[in-house]
Ligand code: SF4
């Protein structure tokens with residue numbers, strides 16, 4: 001049966017394979033109840049490419065988004081049980097999941113990009129990590145590494161870019177070692193490492209295998 005013939009959800013999970021939902025303010029109660037934790041989230045930082053259901057393709061985001069993360073380095077939602085085509089939080093699924101009807105996207109499209117949360121909406125403002133997030137944004141933002149057309153400014157990382165990529169990793173590892181940031185919360189706190197995002201944009205990044213990069217080069221987490 002094609003999407004066009006469908007009139008109800010058969011829970012095939014095809015939509016969940018494309019990626020987890022973006023969080024809206026309405027979803028905060030589900031987080032507060034503990035059904036979803038920071039370990040289940042990834043931040044898509046301003047300027048990073050993300051799938052835009054309204055445009056039907058990848059676009060740089062204009063405002064940071066917090067999404068349910070994928071599995072390792074694929075976007076398939078971390079709550080999707082592929083063998084059984086079931087959702088691990090079905091009773092507590094988020095707004096976009098409740099509205100998603102592949103045969104009639106109007107309801108979902110009516111909320112896309114509206115009333116979405118940013119990291120600091122769900123972090124205690126007294127937490128010292130907030131200062132690190134702000135520093136990371138200043139020093140490792142996407143607008144300084146990509147051109148106005150949202151295409152990578154270069155196809156090979158320049159010396160300046162390579163320095164910024166290392167700065168990105170250094171801030172992350174400092175937060176882990178000195179502030180006690182849990183590694184499983186890193187994707188939420190800092191988003192995906194700069195070099196991984198640039199690789200997906202076709203920018204060749206050669207990192208030396210030293211102590212700083214060892215934690216990332218072989219990791220399937222990012
Ligand atoms: S809404 Fe998602 S899970 Fe339901 S039928 Fe459509 S693609 Fe499958």
Ligand code: SF4
Nearest residue numbers: 016077079080087097
């Ligand atoms: S939370 Fe559940 S319904 Fe929503 S995308 Fe993930 S697996 Fe699918």
